[in-house]
Amino acid sequence: SQQGEEDPQALSIQEGENATMNCSYKTSINNLQWYRQNSGRGLVHLILIRSNEREKHSGRLRVTLDTSKKSSSLLITASRAADTASYFCATDASSGSRLTFGEGTQLTVNP
Amino acid sequence: NAGVTQTPKFRVLKTGQSMTLLCAQDMNHEYMYWYRQDPGMGLRLIHYSVGEGTTAKGEVPDGYNVSRLKKQNFLLGLESAAPSQTSVYFCASREHGTGQETQYFGPGTRLLVL
Helix, strand or coil, X not given: CXXXXXXXXXXXXXXXXXXXXXXXXXXXXXXXXXXXXXXXXCEEEEEEEECCCCEEEECCEEEEEECCCCEEEEEECCCCHHHCEEEEEEEEECCCCCEEECCCEEEEEEC | CCCEEEECCEEEECCCCCEEEEEEECCCCXXXXXXXXXXXXXXXXXXXXXXXXXXXXXXCCCCCEEECCCCCEEEEEECCXXXXXXXXXXXXXXXXXXXXXXXEECCCEEEEEC
């Protein structure tokens, strides 16, 4: 079964707006990662947050992690049409080396 | 660097046929992975390898075999393809150790089993 569950499944916004995606997971983790997948392509790593971190920034990306609630959120600020893609969270559990992916959020940014 | 490459890009098989998917990486990574992605779903781990000559089962290993004879290559075999194996297959690799957890993905192989 999937470790991560993402919410919403699909999100449609206008260019310039912020997009927030949420991820919940079930077991304790070492880190949580977010990946992006453009249609028909492989996944690309965006950002990693470790279990002892609460917030991390990278450019227009902001990730938060709440280990007490077993949840994470990805915020994309000032979205662009080029941000249109599927976004997946992936958890690296205590066993290490393996990632378990959520089902993804399909983000559409309308110009 | 080419990164992670996969061959073929697309293949159509008949039920019962066999095939091998090849993944190659030029980053000298220790770990390699095979995933499948079905419509509307995330990736599910089939098999993985933490080093040359080693393999381990993932979440959905049935119907697949793998081999890691060379560090840079990870092969995924389907001995007798079934329609349920119609999917997009992704290979990934990463270095080992803390601080090296990012996985690098190939472009995928689309497999259709009739």
